[in-house]
Amino acid sequence: MSLDSPKEPAIELVGIDKKFGAVHANRNINLTVAKGSIHGIIGENGAGKSTLMSILYGFYHADQGEIRIFGKPVAIRDSQTAIASGIGMVHQHFMLVENFTVLENVMLGAEGGQLLRKGVATARKELKRLEDDYGLEVDPDAVIEELPVGSQQRVEILKALYRGAEILILDEPTGVLTPAEADHLFKVLRVLRDQGKTIILITHKLREIMAITDTVSVMRRGEMVATRRTAETTVEELAELMVGRRVLLRVEKGGANPGKVLLSVRNLTVKDSRGVTMVDDVSFDVRAGEIVGIAGVAGNGQSELLEAIAGIRKPASGEIFIDGQPAAGIDPAGLRDLGLAHIPEDRHHMGLVLKFEEYENSILGYHRDERYGRGAMLDLDAIRKDAEEKIAKYDIRPPNARLRTANFSGGNQQKIVVAREIERDPKMLIIGQPTRGVDIGAIEFIHKRIIEMRDAGKAVLLVSVELDEIRSLSDRILVMFAGKVVGEKSGEAGEQTLGLMMAGIAA
Amino acid sequence: MDYFDIFISILGSAIRLSIPLLFTALAGLFSERAGIFDIGLEGKMLASAFASACVAYYTGNAWAGLGAGILTAIVFSMVHGFASITNRGNQIVSGVALNFVAAGLTIVLGQAWFNQGGRTGQVPPEGRFSGIVLPGADMMRDVPIIGPLYANVISGNNILTYIAFLMVPVSWWVLYRTRFGLRLRAVGENPGAVDTAGISVSWLRYRALIVTGFLAGFAGTYLAIAQSAAFINNMSAGKGYIALAALIFAKWKPVPVMFACLLFGFLDAFANFMQGKSLPLIGEVPVQIFQALPYILTCVLLAGFIGIARPPKAGGVPYAKER
Numbered sequence: 001m002s003l004d005s006p007k008e009p010a011i012e013l014v015g016i017d018k019k020f021g022a023v024h025a026n027r028n029i030n031l032t033v034a035k036g037s038i039h040g041i042i043g044e045n046g047a048g049k050s051t052l053m054s055i056l057y058g059f060y061h062a063d064q065g066e067i068r069i070f071g072k073p074v075a076i077r078d079s080q081t082a083i084a085s086g087i088g089m090v091h092q093h094f095m096l097v098e099n100f101t102v103l104e105n106v107m108l109g110a111e112g113g114q115l116l117r118k119g120v121a122t123a124r125k126e127l128k129r130l131e132d133d134y135g136l137e138v139d140p141d142a143v144i145e146e147l148p149v150g151s152q153q154r155v156e157i158l159k160a161l162y163r164g165a166e167i168l169i170l171d172e173p174t175g176v177l178t179p180a181e182a183d184h185l186f187k188v189l190r191v192l193r194d195q196g197k198t199i200i201l202i203t204h205k206l207r208e209i210m211a212i213t214d215t216v217s218v219m220r221r222g223e224m225v226a227t228r229r230t231a232e233t234t235v236e237e238l239a240e241l242m243v244g245r246r247v248l249l250r251v252e253k254g255g256a257n258p259g260k261v262l263l264s265v266r267n268l269t270v271k272d273s274r275g276v277t278m279v280d281d282v283s284f285d286v287r288a289g290e291i292v293g294i295a296g297v298a299g300n301g302q303s304e305l306l307e308a309i310a311g312i313r314k315p316a317s318g319e320i321f322i323d324g325q326p327a328a329g330i331d332p333a334g335l336r337d338l339g340l341a342h343i344p345e346d347r348h349h350m351g352l353v354l355k356f357e358e359y360e361n362s363i364l365g366y367h368r369d370e371r372y373g374r375g376a377m378l379d380l381d382a383i384r385k386d387a388e389e390k391i392a393k394y395d396i397r398p399p400n401a402r403l404r405t406a407n408f409s410g411g412n413q414q415k416i417v418v419a420r421e422i423e424r425d426p427k428m429l430i431i432g433q434p435t436r437g438v439d440i441g442a443i444e445f446i447h448k449r450i451i452e453m454r455d456a457g458k459a460v461l462l463v464s465v466e467l468d469e470i471r472s473l474s475d476r477i478l479v480m481f482a483g484k485v486v487g488e489k490s491g492e493a494g495e496q497t498l499g500l501m502m503a504g505i506a507a
Numbered sequence: 508m509d510y511f512d513i514f515i516s517i518l519g520s521a522i523r524l525s526i527p528l529l530f531t532a533l534a535g536l537f538s539e540r541a542g543i544f545d546i547g548l549e550g551k552m553l554a555s556a557f558a559s560a561c562v563a564y565y566t567g568n569a570w571a572g573l574g575a576g577i578l579t580a581i582v583f584s585m586v587h588g589f590a591s592i593t594n595r596g597n598q599i600v601s602g603v604a605l606n607f608v609a610a611g612l613t614i615v616l617g618q619a620w621f622n623q624g625g626r627t628g629q630v631p632p633e634g635r636f637s638g639i640v641l642p643g644a645d646m647m648r649d650v651p652i653i654g655p656l657y658a659n660v661i662s663g664n665n666i667l668t669y670i671a672f673l674m675v676p677v678s679w680w681v682l683y684r685t686r687f688g689l690r691l692r693a694v695g696e697n698p699g700a701v702d703t704a705g706i707s708v709s710w711l712r713y714r715a716l717i718v719t720g721f722l723a724g725f726a727g728t729y730l731a732i733a734q735s736a737a738f739i740n741n742m743s744a745g746k747g748y749i750a751l752a753a754l755i756f757a758k759w760k761p762v763p764v765m766f767a768c769l770l771f772g773f774l775d776a777f778a779n780f781m782q783g784k785s786l787p788l789i790g791e792v793p794v795q796i797f798q799a800l801p802y803i804l805t806c807v808l809l810a811g812f813i814g815i816a817r818p819p820k821a822g823g824v825p826y827a828k829e830r
Contacts, residue, residue, distance in 0.1 A: 079703050081705075083704075083705050093699075095697065095702075095704075096697065097700050100696070109704025109706050111689060115685055115686065116684055
């Protein structure tokens with residue numbers, strides 16, 4: 001995937017391959033980045049961008065492949081060799097010591113001797129020079145935790161430059177920045193490029209790619225699918241390359257028959273643990289007998305919205321009503337009593353305890369139910385019998401309630417969760433990524449169950465980053481971008497229309 | 508005896524009682540600032556007390572005893588490191604386990620070697636650290652106020668006491684003025700920052716633990732062959748935990764650690780003094796009240812009444828590179 005370039009390449013990756021267990025994070029990646037350019041790498045979350053850059057920075061080792069820096073093959077064993085080869089990295093989550101000053105953070109690892117005194121003087125002088133050269137102004141004696149996020153990021157850039165970085169990798173740099181801070185960052189990046197530095201920008205935001213990069217590569221499912229000159233491509237093309245055309249999995253379903261409002265969200269705002277607003281003043285309703293899908297590129301607030309409705313994350317403000325009852329701030333057990341079932345996005349972290357046997361997971365969260373025991377005691381026979389019924393009904397394989405959950409395949413694990421939540425006959429169901437990491441057969445099965453729920457008069461809220469899934473299941477589609485619902489379309493809306501909305505371009 | 512003499516005597520006793528606390532708390536400081544909780548300070552102290560007593564008994568050389576004490580504490584430290592750094596085990600469990608090992612091993616070995624119910628033999632005078640009379644102490648004795656203070660509190664202590672107080676500025680200097688100190692403080696706050704700067708997190712933490720063992724070795728040696736003349740069963744008697752309390756009380760900073768240890772040492776001395784005496788109006792106060800005070804004060808501190816005690820952010824969390 002290289003473009004003819006008059007400039008010499010700063011980085012050449014040849015045949016990089018990396019597996020984490022069964023996950024093939026990078027497949028035979030080839031990439032060439034010209035010196036003195038800004039190269040964007042775009043792709044959805046989990047496409048393998050961060051893994052690739054971690055390999056380049058010596059955090060992981062590639063299983064196969066070669067890395068050449070300025071034409072010379074280098075073996076990047078650890079971050080130290082990466083730094084020595086002139087690579088600097090600005091991590092998505094800053095690698096700063098928060099109670100240190102800017103100066104101390106910049107010096108860390110490049111102190112220039114056993115004692116600090118001489119190094120402090122050098123660092124102070126060098127910081128002044130970098131500030132003058134690149135417009136990176138930060139007070140060297142300020143303590144990191146007292147600085148705004150944008151300044152903290154500048155410290156990260158300064159750290160890399162102080163170590164003599166010629167190639168700068170920025171991993172999702174604007175995720176935590178305000179628009180003004182992002183503009184400032186782009187200004188700095190242009191200055192750096194004009195002075196001959198090479199910059200790699202990893203992002204899933206199309207707009208940033210168009211605004212700042214010279215060339216762009218698209219990654220999808222661990223593969224480098226295309227490289228373009230930014231000036232010669234369009235947002236539409238990139239969006240399509242990013243999401244990829246998939247085999248359409250259309251599910252047979254009749255028209256919706258919406259009844260009364262079962263879930264009502266009003267002016268909901270949710271912040272993440274860093275205090276960044278992830279869901280911004282969102283309002284919508286879900287009625288009985290309809291499926292409402294929430295589309296969006298991962299990381300635009302869908303997860304936080306789902307968690308807030310499920311009672312896992314406390315909303316910063318706003319209201320949630322389930323069947324007319326106020327539900328914001330109620331814990332998940334209380335919400336279950338109100339008739340809400342939740343299939344979480346990540347079955348490994350939230351939906352299941354992988355070390356448990358299947359039957360134990362089959363009642364997780366419903367273990368207080370009188371069918372499964374009395375008082376403090378569990379009725380194991382009843383639970384196992386119940387688990388075996390679900391195994392038969394949902395065709396969970398292998399049909400063994402005593403098997404450790406970790407030993408089931410992804411699709412069967414997901415079926416365990418789906419069976420548990422649906423079989424309790426809830427009034428409404430909220431689902432995150434129902435078929436992530438699930439084989440085709442199980443996808444079809446799960447989709448059918450979801451539609452059955454709708455036809456039985458339940459309200460279904462569906463969040464998925466798979467646009468095809470959203471389109472084939474939903475009766476109405478809400479598109480989220482940067483924490484806001486930017487538009488609503490019918491279930492028949494075209495991929496192109498939705499794609500543009502997901503990129504924040506059209507409303 | 509007038510009140511001033513009593514005060515001087517309590518103060519002298521307070522200094523002696525605070526020395527093992529000071530060494531141990533400084534030992535814990537290096538470990539915890541590097542992000543490794545060390546509940547095993549008690550065990551290190553005990554094991555090194557035993558080792559120093561044994562070696563001093565056989566060699567009759569106090570310095571050889573100190574060397575053995577230090578070496579033993581470092582070995583214990585390295586076991587803690589192997590469990591909690593290399594194998595990413597639970598630091599509390601590892602520390603508690605080492606405390607049990609130390610408590611059991613010292614008794615078993617002591618009984619096997621000396622047959623005195625867990626005691627070691629009486630260490631000969633030349634195998635002990637004895638008091639050093641500072642120049643002019645006798646001359647100064649008659650000067651009011653300063654005289655007795657100098658002669659009875661400052662002078663007349665053994666060399667380890669002076670080393671303990673010297674360790675305070677040295678620790679401060681190492682932590683805040685050297686590359687090792689900067690990296691050590693960084694690794695206790697955000698090991699990711701250290702790792703991405705191209706520094707080995709494990710090796711850095713191991714080095715911190717070596718320093719911890721080194722200082723804890725002084726504490727044990729002080730107990731066995733400076734304060735006493737033999738190892739006695741469980742002679743650390745919870746001092747490792749009080750030192751840990753002092754460390755928290757001092758918010759993990761060297762100079763405040765010294766004051767916290769002096770305060771706790773003073774409370775201890777005061778408790779000894781108050782034994783069997785009655786206070787006006789209140790009557791006899793149970794000695795346990797004073798013994799509990801260090802812990803009570805630390806709890807009050809942790810509850811947020813005396814400023815905020817913010818432990819090193821990465822403390823207790825094993826560092827895993829793979830995310």
